[in-house]
Amino acid sequence: MKPTAMHIASRNDCLTLDQQDPLAALRQEFSLPEGVIYLDGNSLGAMPKASLTRAQQVIQAEWGKDLIKSWNTAGWFDLPSRLGNLLAPLIGAETDEVVITDSTSINLFKAIAAALHMQASQAATAQRKVIVTERSNFPTDIYVVEGLTRWLDQGYRLHLVDSAEELATAINTDTALVMLTHVNYRSGALLDMEAITALAHNQGALIVWDLAHSAGALPIQLNQAKADFAVGCTYKYLNGGPGSPAFIWVPKRHQAAFHHPLSGWWGHAAPFAMDASFTATPGIRRALCGTQPMVSLAMVEPGLNLFTSTSMDAVRHKSLALTDLFIELVESRCQSHPLQLVTPRAHAQRGSHVSFTHPHAYAVIQALIGRGIIGDYREPGIMRFGFTPLYTQFCDVWDAVEGLRDILDNEAYSPDAERHAVT
């Protein structure tokens, strides 16, 4: 893909790019606050205008007026799978392979539990006790493995690699499972899903992908990559609203063998028969457990709908143009300052956010936020800027870099004791 951003010398050049942007109209579908340049959609996506309408409909009409009937008439009970089917094409999944439910952590627990169970059930892999992941993975992914394996008490152990290059040797015939996040939450580094999945399979291991920072940000081909399981969140690039329920993908070839310990009635073959014993439903809904938060769940739909008027290739094209431009402008216009790019320069290794280190990263981010330029801080010493092609403009990139340059040139930042951050 040809970089678009290498000859941008002025804000007017950026305005020209915005005028030529085939995704420009989508920005009108979002409610964005005045005077804010929002570069944190990788943490919490912005609000689609249709979200409020959808929530009002669920609350006033479906709950307030139709009450209990809405479990059937408004399709509440089917919503996790109906929305999963809307998400499926964005991640290279088939129909009836995805449900939207629970949190990413809990879905990861289900996927890891099911994967370990599959391996333990086969003579050829039953003795495998190693789960390989990156030390730099989002911590909760590691915590979930810790929690599950400590409870199983069957000798499982984590092997943490310090770089993706180590995976080729770390994954071996002791490996039961590889668990990786597709785009690193901190560095923005993108892993090669197809190649690493093949690495795992060549050694007889299964692989679980966490798509939290890639779903809705770039094209994903889960089935084409022959991935085994995937989870991810809907409140970042999918714009589902704060803490909106997460997703889990189980390909059809694994569904019959997908067993996890969170067996609740929504995953039962006959949920309303009130059987005294659990029998998992045959399809993807066996990944469900209990009753879902309908208002937050329903609000996932407006975000997903916005993708129907574009393609993930178009989204990716603009994403790379935005991140290229940001890197280029920061490095050219702030070159006298000690900023260090953390994110890979190669397109094939980059997600949709860009991170730089700076000795006063936290204070600089606070100063930017004070000017309405919203990025975020991640330990240790990292400034993180997310670019959401559906609503981020090229002139936003220019203005953000100008704000950064001005703050750095004038040392217009001050250390601050209290640090908060949310993924």
Next chain:
Amino acid sequence: MKPTAMHIASRNDCLTLDQQDPLAALRQEFSLPEGVIYLDGNSLGAMPKASLTRAQQVIQAEWGKDLIKSWNTAGWFDLPSRLGNLLAPLIGAETDEVVITDSTSINLFKAIAAALHMQASQAATAQRKVIVTERSNFPTDIYVVEGLTRWLDQGYRLHLVDSAEELATAINTDTALVMLTHVNYRSGALLDMEAITALAHNQGALIVWDLAHSAGALPIQLNQAKADFAVGCTYKYLNGGPGSPAFIWVPKRHQAAFHHPLSGWWGHAAPFAMDASFTATPGIRRALCGTQPMVSLAMVEPGLNLFTSTSMDAVRHKSLALTDLFIELVESRCQSHPLQLVTPRAHAQRGSHVSFTHPHAYAVIQALIGRGIIGDYREPGIMRFGFTPLYTQFCDVWDAVEGLRDILDNEAYSPDAERHAVT
């Protein structure tokens, strides 16, 4: 408590009761559809008028305008514990003993896992492998035990009793855990929490209470009863909205020993430090796992707020008057029909819903719903009617029974093949 309803001979008598009802004004705080008598608040509570306003605030201002900042400025991150503290007095819990999070099934999984771990960690109880519950418990509670214990693969087994009377002998020195639902979802039978908890403790067992059908319906004194753990839902008598997140109670005396396998970053001692290993936070927040659905979670607050203008004793007084009246009127005015009361007559054994069997129960319920009288059907052959003292009127009871009588007298119902039900 003196029955109020025994001398009601007309609808006018019911109107008089409504005029005298000290809770009558609370009905104005709910948005109730015209022409509907809603007797299904035990399944999905009605909508507080303030719920829409609260949702709009979260969506438009907190998400739409303040975006990522709201994790701190709008208190999103603290919301599970802040709302837990609002709920605490309704269930006899102390401050910092309750969080609102995830689903009831998932919270039950955490509580059971933690209880079994506590027992397994002590020499005196480590060999105990039996979990006692009622066969008539809500099935998902049994499924959750099945799912967890199958995975632990440590010899745990369920002992299902067929009546509460059997508990006295079923609970013995093999019992690791007793898991009971306070009010039975089908029969409406209320268990004696304090006596059964003492039974369990006398045998060295721990006890987990599911308060799904009692929280907000009647006074609960978890600490006074010396209960060990409790979970419950907020979308029935607490009116939090469809599928609103559930709660889990861990008393202070058990918090340090509370370990469960769903270890996610929200339960970490330093969630924003991004430590590479899990350390549970000291207090009740160790019962949290991943990111919560903020819109659905925030909507729990308006429902809880409505309880501050009354007392659980006043709620219980009206609840018993309503259920007494319903039983009395059904039995007197529909006496020629084959209706059989399932719910205990004794106040001390009754929750806030009443169930009757009828040979054509499903068809009769459908006919009632067709007339705007909303009860529900439960297998096998049970018609279930819930009474929510915050909004159910005595004249609603009269009108519902008149509707039932008319349908039965005129056989104005027809069998229907398709059966749906939601707890």
